[in-house]
Structure formats: C-alpha cells, structure tokens
Amino acid sequence: MISYIIKRLLQGLLTVWFIATATFFAMHNVPGDPLLNDRAVSEAIRANLESKYGLDQPLGTQYLIYLKNLSQGDFGISFTQENREVNDIIREHFPVSAILGILAVVFAATGGILFGALTAIYRNRLPDFIIMILVILGISVPSFVIAAMSQLALVSFNSLIGVTVIPVAGWGTIFHMLTPALVLGLGTMAYLTRLMRSSMLEVVGSDYIRTAKSKGIPAPRIFTRHQIRNAILPVVTVLGPSIASITTGGFVVELVFAIPGLGRYFVQAVQQLDYTVIMGTTVFYGAFLVFMVILVDILYGLVDPRVRLEK
Amino acid sequence: MSSLSPADFERISNSSEKENISRPSLSYWADAWIRLKANKRALLSLYLIVALLLFTIVGPLIWTIDPAFQDLDQISQPPGSNRLALIVDDYEPWTGLSSSSENGLRLAESATTMAVRLVWDVLPNASGHRVYRNIFPVGTERAYGIPLAEYFDNSTLFFEDRLDLKPRRYFYSIVSLGENGELQDEYQSIAVDLQRVTTMNEARAKGLILPNSELTTGDSINLNLHPLGTDYLGRDMLSRLMEGARVSLFIGIGAPCLFILFGIIYGSFAGFMGGKIDQFLMRFADFVVALPFLLFMILFKIAFGIGPGESGVFPMLVALVVLMWPGTARLVRGQILQIREQGYIGASQLLGARTNYLIFRHMLPNTLGVVLVTITFAIPSAIFIEAFLSFIGMGVAPPTPSWGAMSNEGIKNMLTSPHELLLPAILISITVLAFNLLGDGLRDAFDARLRNQE
Numbered sequence: 101m102i103s104y105i106i107k108r109l110l111q112g113l114l115t116v117w118f119i120a121t122a123t124f125f126a127m128h129n130v131p132g133d134p135l136l137n138d139r140a141v142s143e144a145i146r147a148n149l150e151s152k153y154g155l156d157q158p159l160g161t162q163y164l165i166y167l168k169n170l171s172q173g174d175f176g177i178s179f180t181q182e183n184r185e186v187n188d189i190i191r192e193h194f195p196v197s198a199i200l201g202i203l204a205v206v207f208a209a210t211g212g213i214l215f216g217a218l219t220a221i222y223r224n225r226l227p228d229f230i231i232m233i234l235v236i237l238g239i240s241v242p243s244f245v246i247a248a249m250s251q252l253a254l255v256s257f258n259s260l261i262g263v264t265v266i267p268v269a270g271w272g273t274i275f276h277m278l279t280p281a282l283v284l285g286l287g288t289m290a291y292l293t294r295l296m297r298s299s300m301l302e303v304v305g306s307d308y309i310r311t312a313k314s315k316g317i318p319a320p321r322i323f324t325r326h327q328i329r330n331a332i333l334p335v336v337t338v339l340g341p342s343i344a345s346i347t348t349g350g351f352v353v354e355l356v357f358a359i360p361g362l363g364r365y366f367v368q369a370v371q372q373l374d375y376t377v378i379m380g381t382t383v384f385y386g387a388f389l390v391f392m393v394i395l396v397d398i399l400y401g402l403v404d405p406r407v408r409l410e411k
Numbered sequence: 412m413s414s415l416s417p418a419d420f421e422r423i424s425n426s427s428e429k430e431n432i433s434r435p436s437l438s439y440w441a442d443a444w445i446r447l448k449a450n451k452r453a454l455l456s457l458y459l460i461v462a463l464l465l466f467t468i469v470g471p472l473i474w475t476i477d478p479a480f481q482d483l484d485q486i487s488q489p490p491g492s493n494r495l496a497l498i499v500d501d502y503e504p505w506t507g508l509s510s511s512s513e514n515g516l517r518l519a520e521s522a523t524t525m526a527v528r529l530v531w532d533v534l535p536n537a538s539g540h541r542v543y544r545n546i547f548p549v550g551t552e553r554a555y556g557i558p559l560a561e562y563f564d565n566s567t568l569f570f571e572d573r574l575d576l577k578p579r580r581y582f583y584s585i586v587s588l589g590e591n592g593e594l595q596d597e598y599q600s601i602a603v604d605l606q607r608v609t610t611m612n613e614a615r616a617k618g619l620i621l622p623n624s625e626l627t628t629g630d631s632i633n634l635n636l637h638p639l640g641t642d643y644l645g646r647d648m649l650s651r652l653m654e655g656a657r658v659s660l661f662i663g664i665g666a667p668c669l670f671i672l673f674g675i676i677y678g679s680f681a682g683f684m685g686g687k688i689d690q691f692l693m694r695f696a697d698f699v700v701a702l703p704f705l706l707f708m709i710l711f712k713i714a715f716g717i718g719p720g721e722s723g724v725f726p727m728l729v730a731l732v733v734l735m736w737p738g739t740a741r742l743v744r745g746q747i748l749q750i751r752e753q754g755y756i757g758a759s760q761l762l763g764a765r766t767n768y769l770i771f772r773h774m775l776p777n778t779l780g781v782v783l784v785t786i787t788f789a790i791p792s793a794i795f796i797e798a799f800l801s802f803i804g805m806g807v808a809p810p811t812p813s814w815g816a817m818s819n820e821g822i823k824n825m826l827t828s829p830h831e832l833l834l835p836a837i838l839i840s841i842t843v844l845a846f847n848l849l850g851d852g853l854r855d856a857f858d859a860r861l862r863n864q865e
Contacts, residue, residue, distance in 0.1 A: 115698055115701040118702075119698075122707070123710065126710045126711060126714045127710070127714070129714040130714050237840075239844070239847060240847065241839075241840045242798050242802070242836065242840070243799075244802045244818060244819075244822065245818065248825055248832065252826075349705070351705065351799075352803060366706065367804075370713060373713070378710070382706045382707070385703045386701070390701050
C-alpha cells in the first residue's frame with residue numbers, strides 16, 4: 101500500500117511539472133506585451149523592467165528560473181495590481197472557491213446516491229419518473245441558465261415572504277452559499293444519480309439480496325446495509341474526476357452569483373492579461389486537481405482491496 | 412421391413428433452394444439499426460437532430476433576414492408581438508403647458524413612443540419635484556425607477572420624456588423635493604401605455620411604405636416581421652438563432668469528429684505497437700488528461716489571440732481538439748488490445764493478411780461502434796463547453812452569434828425580456844438532450860454488455 105501511494109505521488113509530481121511546462125509555453129505564445137502600458141515607457145525604463153522580470157534572458161533560462169521559483173512555491177507578483185503576490189491572491193480567494201466546491205460535492209454525492217437508490221427501488225413508478233425528469237433537466241440545461249432561473253425564483257420567494265432569508269448574490273454567511281452550491285452540484289448530481297441507479301439495479305437483482313430477504317432481515321436494513329453499500333462503489337470511483345469538474349465549473353456560478361472566488365478572479369486576470377496570475381492560478385488548480393484525484397484513488401484502494409491489487 | 416427400391420437411392424438434386432437461409436443475414440450494422448429503431452426515445456432524438464440540422468442549413472435560405480441587421484423600431488420585442496405602428500406628423504418641440512387645474516400628475520397628450528408629455532400640480536410642501544420612470548409599479552417599497560429630471564422650484568410643472576421609449580406600459584412618478592433638494596415622502600404615480608408611432612419620412616426611409624402609397628397621417632402600418640422577437644440591439648432572434656446554431660453545431664460536431672479521428676489514429680497505433688511505445692504514448696495521454704480543462708481552453712484561446720473582425724471559432728476548435736483527444740485514444744487502444752487477441756485475427760494472419768489489411772479490414776471496423784457512441788456523447792459536451800465559454804465571454808467574439816454568446820447577452824435583460832435568454836437556452840438544452848438520448852440508444856444497440864438496465 102505504501103509503495104502504491106509513493107508511486108502515485110511521484111506520478112502526480114511529474115504531471116504537475118507537465119502542467120507547469122504547458123502553461124509556461126502557452127503563455128509565452130500569448131500575443132501582446134506585458135510591459136506595454138498606457139503611459140509611454142522610455143527605452144531605459146523598459147530595459148530595466150525587462151531585466152527585473154528576467155524578460156531579457158533567453159527562453160530556456162526564463163523557463164529554468166520559472167521552474168526554480170515554482171519549486172519554492174513562488175508564483176511571482178501580479179502584473180496589474182502593484183505589490184500583490186500571486187500567492188496572496190490565491191490564499192485569499194481559493195478558500196472561497198474551495199468551500200463552495202466542497203459544499204457542491206457534498207450536495208452532488210448525497211443527492212446522487214440517495215436519488216439513484218430511490219429510483220432503483222421505485223423502478224418505473226412515480227418517484228422514479230419524477231427524479232429521472234429532474235436528472236434529464238440537470239444533464240441538459242446549462243448551469244448558467246439554472247443559476248439565472250434560481251436567482252429569479254429567489255427574488256420572487258424573498259418578495260413573497262417579505263424578508264430576505266436566502267440572498268440572491270454575494271458571499272458571507274451559510275445562506276449565501278446554499279443556492280450557488282446547489283446549482284454548481286446539480287450537473288454532477290444528475291450524472292451520479294444515473295450511475296447509482298444502474299449500479300443499484302444490478303445489486304437489487306443479485307443473489308445475496310434474496311438471501312438477506314429470506315433470512316427475514318427488514319427492508320430498511322437491507323437497503324442501508326446491503327444495497328447502498330454495494331452499489332456505492334462505482335460512484336466513489338468517479339468522485340475524483342467529479343471534484344475536478346465541479347471546482348473548475350465554479351467559474352460561471354461565481355460570476356453569476358458575484359462570489360469572490362478564484363474562478364472569477366481567473367476570468368478577470370485573463371481579461372486584463374495578468375500573466376503571473378494566470379500562470380499561477382492554472383498551475384495551482386492543476387496541482388490541486390491532480391492530488392485530489394490521487395487522494396480519491398488512495399481512499400478507494402482502502403475501501404475496495406481489489407483495486408489496489410490491480411495496479 | 413418395407414422394401415427399398417433403387418429409386419430410394421437416387422441422389423436428390425442439389426438445387427440451391429435447399430441451402431437458402433430462411434432469414435436474411437444480418438450484418439453488425441443492420442442489427443444495430445434494427446435495435447435502434449425499436450428504441451422510441453433514440454429514434455425521436457434522431458428526428459430532433461435532423462430537424463435541428465435542417466433549421467441550421469435550410470433555415471437561413473428560407474428566412475433571409477441578416478442576423479446583424481438592427482431594427483431600431485423594435486428593440487427587445489417578445490416573440491409574436493404586435494407590430495402595428497401609427498403614422499404621425501413629424502416631431503415638434505414642446506414648450507410645456509401651464510397647469511391650473513387640480514388633477515395631479517397626468518398626460519398632456521396621448522403617449523407615444525416619440526414622446527411622453529407629463530404635466531402635474533405642485534405637491535403639498537414641495538419646493539421642487541423629481542420625475543422618475545419605472546417598468547414596475549412603485550409599490551410599497553417606493554421603487555420609483557430611474558430619475559429623469561429634477562426641478563428645484565415650482566415654476567416648471569411639466570416634463571417631456573423622449574428617452575429610449577418602447578411600446579409598453581411605464582409607471583411615471585413625481586416625488587416632492589424639500590428646500591435643500593432632499594427627497595420627501597409625497598409622490599404621485601401614473602401608469603402610461605405607449606403607442607408605437609412612426610413618421611411618414613421615417614417609414615419611407617426604411618422602406619416600410621412605397622413612395623406612391625396612399626397612406627397618410629393617422630393610418631397604421633406593419634413594421635418588419637420578427638417571429639421570435641428581437642434582441643437588445645433590435646436584431647432578429649430567429650435569424651440569429653439560425654446563425655448561432657451554425658457556430659454552435661459547427662464547433663459541437665466538428666471538434667468531436669476531429670479529435671476522435673486523431674484519437675483513433677493515436678490509440679490504434681499505440682495499441683497495435685504495444686510494449687515501450689505503447690507505454691510512452693499512453694503516459695503522454697495521461698498528462699494531457701490531467702490538464703485542468705477549462706483553464707487550458709481559456710489559455711489556448713488567448714494564446715492564439717483573436718484579431719479584430721475574427722470570430723474566434725477556429726481557436727476554440729483547435730483548443731478542443733488539443734485537449735479532448737486522449738479519451739478516445741485510450742478507448743480505441745483498449746479495444747485494439749482486446750481485438751488483437753481474437754481468433755479471427757490469428758486466422759487472418761495465418762491466411763497471409765498483411766498488417767495494413769489487418770488494421771483496416773478487421774480491427775478498425777470492429778471499434779467503429781464504440782467510436783460512434785463516443786462521438787454522440789462528445790457532441791453534447793462540446794456544445795456545452797462552447798456555450799459555457801461564450802457565456803463567460805471567453806468564447807466566440809461578438810458580434811458572431813452562438814447560442815452561448817446569445818445567452819450571455821440575454822441574461823442581462825432577463826427580467827424585462829426573458830425570451831432573449833430562454834430561446835437560445837432552450838435550443839442548447841434540446842440539442843444536448845437529443846444527442847445524449849441518441850448516445851444512450853446507440854450504446855444499447857451496439858454493445859449488449861454496456862446496455863444500461865432500463
């Protein structure tokens with residue numbers, strides 16, 4: 101097990117290096133000039149600035165400097181906001197995105213598992229149909245439309261009861277987080293529901309469930325102890341990639357709900373061509389996702405020994 | 412024991428009739444087609460997709476209005492709205508009216524989209540007035556709307572509104588101001604329904620009336636037809652949706668076809684070569700999978716750079732291909748590895764088949780079913796990604812319409828004209844749903860093992 105973990109971590113480090121390299125060369129190809137400003141810059145100042153940022157060095161040297169700084173966890177200084185380090189920006193905005201993402205994953209996982217199990221139990225009956233229609237909506241309606249619609253619904257709900265219980269946008273209290281997290285998790289929840297449903301249907305028809313029934317175990321206990329526990333495994337496998345898609349999917353939700361998260365900041369940085377922030381955010385997100393996937397894989401290995409043996 | 416005659420040992424004629432197979436032989440594809448036809452949902456979504464393609468390809472030939480044309484008489488009009496306009500005399504400046512009666516806030520003359528002329532009396536304790544306009548009633552929250560004008564004495568008791576008027580209902584309010592210009596509690600509000608008007612000269616200039624027509628002031632004419640309404644710049648929604656469908660479907664179908672083609676070549680090469688080469692190629696694919704997808708989509712797009720006048724469709728296509736091929740490559744490689752060990756490959760090799768023949772005759776055709784299923788699932792996700800990026804303003808550049816870009820523009824006017832958001836959103840949803848259901852149907856039809864249990 102330990103050698104497996106070490107192997108996965110080394111692979112992860114290699115992947116992060118690849119991400120950093122791809123980011124560096126993609127950013128190097130971006131047209132435009134980072135030192136081009138509204139103000140006229142004289143040749144001397146320009147040369148000074150270039151040497152300060154290392155832009156007068158050959159590309160290979162720039163790359164090595166970049167890797168060296170990166171290995172020390174230094175993403176550099178923002179180009180557009182004076183005296184602000186990219187690390188500070190990440191430290192300030194990432195927790196917001198992370199909380200939102202965690203809440204969304206929790207919503208998606210619990211909802212997906214519960215709804216998926218219910219549809220399988222009530223197969224071809226009313227609850228099944230209702231949930232499957234919601235699933236189809238969740239899969240086919242873009243998240244920005246759901247976000248906008250839920251805001252509209254919130255506005256009319258708030259004006260109906262006369263008090264703003266759940267705010268329409270912004271960030272701060274737990275009430276601010278509920279709607280965006282739900283919207284963010286909805287697509288994944290729909291996907292997990294489908295997965296759980298087909299996995300559960302397989303379990304429901306299996307021999308050990310019949311055995312359990314014939315032993316006289318009450319239905320609720322079979323449901324929790326036997327059916328859900330066995331059907332949940334495929335859902336756990338896709339949880340890693342799901343976390344990845346939810347965290348990056350936060351862009352739209354953060355924009356629509358005016359949440360000061362890293363996704364919104366990234367979009368802003370791209371619009372302003374803030375080179376260091378774009379690079380730093382990309383590498384940071386990439387590394388985060390890589391290690392999340394590894395973490396889920398390791399946890400899965402603990403839950404299901406068969407996986408560990410395969411690798 | 413019955414006697415046997417020599418006739419019994421006569422050989423029965425070997426006609427081909429007896430060897431007839433009673434049922435027609437079914438190829439892999441014919442079998443899949445029969446199963447797909449039995450699946451009502453998949454068939455329905457197939458029809459939907461054909462209808463969408465017709466809408467995209469044939470539609471612009473029938474509905475030939477330029478998607479970039481701005482009909483400034485009809486801005487943000489809902490679908491199927493009334494498009495009658497009254498012909499009136501040319502605009503003449505208004506010098507106001509001195510009010511003497513005690514009727515409060517009222518109209519000096521009937522309100523039109525050319526001008527709304529209001530008169531009022533001095534509100535109690537007012538040292539001045541401020542005029543507001545809203546599209547909703549003032550209500551208990553005192554939402555007056557946008558301030559239009561303010562007067563700090565009681566000499567002016569009239570106001571003419573010519574600001575961006577639409578043929579709809581507005582709520583005008585006057586609020587009394589205190590001595591220092593501060594807002595006081597007294598207010599009056601009226602609802603005003605505006606009639607759409609146009610002048611003779613305007614109508615002629617826009618070609619709405621023929622030069623020799625008999626129409627005069629006081630008659631009504633029909634403005635241009637916009638069956639699905641117009642957007643916030645007065646552009647025809649129907650033609651923009653068609654044009655947007657071209658962009659969305661071009662990216663949605665073009666990109667998956669390209670990256671799946673690349674994935675097939677890459678994956679089959681890796682699977683066929685095996686060994687070190689295979690390991691190296693697949694490790695590289697793993698790296699590409701690990702890239703944070705949306706961030707790199709945006710990164711690649713800015714790395715390409717969009718010049719002025721370019722639509723940004725091509726960079727998005729390339730970025731999608733560069734980032735999405737590994738999935739197909741892995742899948743095809745797995746298939747090839749499996750097929751390589753099959754008996755019929757060995758048999759073919761024994762018969763002297765060459766490598767090329769093996770790959771193109773036996774291996775690739777047998778992976779095509781799985782590949783087709785991947786394409787149908789890749790199309791909705793590509794459409795989603797395009798919509799998503801265009802929505803956050805990182806997709807196609809305006810004025811190129813795509814469904815995502817149209818939603819982005821529509822969400823800003825969501826409250827006043829919801830159709831600008833809803834129409835493109837509905838089209839995105841229907842397309843994504845249709846391709847998803849078709850993908851489910853194809854998967855069931857092609858591969859019994861993957862069949863989902865429904």
